[in-house]
Amino acid sequence: MRNITLTGGVSPARAYIEELMPDILNGVIDPGRVFDRTVGLEEIPDAYRAMADREALKALIRP
Numbered sequence: 001m002r003n004i005t006l007t008g009g010v011s012p013a014r015a016y017i018e019e020l021m022p023d024i025l026n027g028v029i030d031p032g033r034v035f036d037r038t039v040g041l042e043e044i045p046d047a048y049r050a051m052a053d054r055e056a057l058k059a060l061i062r063p
Contacts, residue, residue, distance in 0.1 A: 024060075035060035 037056040047059035
């Protein structure tokens with residue numbers, strides 16, 4: 001027993017969207033470590049359901 005704890009919290013992601021989203025969409029930044037599912041606009045409800053059911057961590061929405 002090493003008494004190790006892993007915790008998480010709320011991310012201030014909205015503060016960085018305008019700055020980082022163009023780089024993600026242009027392939028400059030690889031969001032693969034954050035997003036584990038890519039969906040289209042019509043699949044947004046399914047993406048939220050998958051995240052709520054813990055089937056996905058974060059979904060990237062592509063038009």
